[in-house]
Amino acid sequence: MRETLSLTINGASRQVERGTTVAAAMLLAEQPCRISVTGGPRTALCGMGICFECRAVVNGVPHRRTCQLLCEQDMAVETNP
């Protein structure tokens, strides 16, 4: 049995399978992880914690590397401005 959990991504409620990384959840939700300094939307590139493109605001804490972070129940994730 696959266990799901729910979190919000940019305010919208999402269900994901337990074990999903926050970066993967943001890709599923088609939301950018961050907005670049010239305003472009960015999503994860390297998937291994090196490139910092996947950093987002998690439970109010900015610049979390979402590819290294697993989703948790009731987590609130937002695009890093």
Place this chain on the structure above:
Amino acid sequence: MTRTEVLVVGAGPAGIAAATAAAEKRRSVIVLDDNPSAGGQIWRGATVGGPRRADTQRQRAIERLQRSGAHLLAGRCVFSADASGTVQTFEETASGSVAEEFRFQQLVLATGARERFLPFPGWTLPGVFGAGGLQALVKGGYPVAGKRVVVAGTGPLLLAVAAHLAKDGAVVSSVLEQATLAQLAAFAASLWEDPAKLVQAARFRAKLWKTSYRTGCWVVEAIAATAGPRLAAVRVTDGARTWIERCDLLACGYHLVPNTELAALVGCRFQGSFVQVDDAQRTSVPNIFCAGEPTGIAGLDAALVQGEIAGLACTRRSDASLQKRAAKEHAFADRMEKAFALRPELHSLPRPDTIVCRCEDVRYDSLRGHTGWTDAKLQTRCGMGPCQGRVCGPAIEHLLGWRPVSVRQPLFPVPLEALCFHDGTTEMSKSNEPIEEKA
């Protein structure tokens, strides 16, 4: 602060082998890794989905590590170290960031490698990933079933990634390898000396019978959808002809570059881009060893044998049969480097307005006229964002020939709150994972 005899940084194959070898000889061993679990990149396990066909080699190695008595501490990002015997990490927990300090007698650097990225027009679009990058995200729960994917770049990783994506239901329309057929044929012929690697390559290819595998081809542009900033197609060339392939996702990486920042910080001597080691994996710094990709991009088998050599060397032991295997794998690394050497046309991938430094959005044209890193950093902020040049550094070395100038701590951006607790032994006791303090 936690003391250990042997401290290993990196829980990929090299780090696991080193830690296991040292712990089995009754040394106290701690292994630190930035990722949420052990395995490194090549043995990255899927965190979602039901049980899959287990990678038995990985499973056995991790079980043996657990039995050895070595302590694995995952989620620890090493941001500072000094050769006299300390390493500092931070861990991001639900309640905030926690710094920890470790004291070692011997240190094994098993920091692995990352993908080399080359900037091309459109490479910052959502839908464009590293090759290993997309694979890692899929293992982290991003479903690719039904998605049309182009895999491109160079290196043996491309076939492995394509096979993995296809198994997950992606429609891998092409694998585009920039190396020429002649280069690859010479490499493949050399694999007869190493049948296990040949069988693995053949297995990957067999899983991709619906996919076109083209050599001497590369992606020159990622094209955005008319509806908005997301990938819709790639422009591909073979040097003579250019065409467009529609795709939802692009997985593009140009082989690997070693993670050597920590080795540079503690003052290890380098040989070219790699950490110089002797036949016991000793670096130029006393009591600091290095194993796996930072000593040369040689893959899994080399990492395992070098790791074991380093782990034994920490206990002042050696094994002649391991040395022989290490020499063989070293020759494999040299052949791989030749086979996947970057073609000169890739120097002209970026256009003047192509972003080279993704952290600071520095365009290629703003780098022209600068003589090197120091100048460019001061004038453009290139390489000064959170990745600290890990992505643009190797790209710029390829494009402009600039070698990195210096490495400084912190090696990764550290939250200030973590530094406030610096050296706080009380913080250690809050950690979920009790560690025996072995003085």
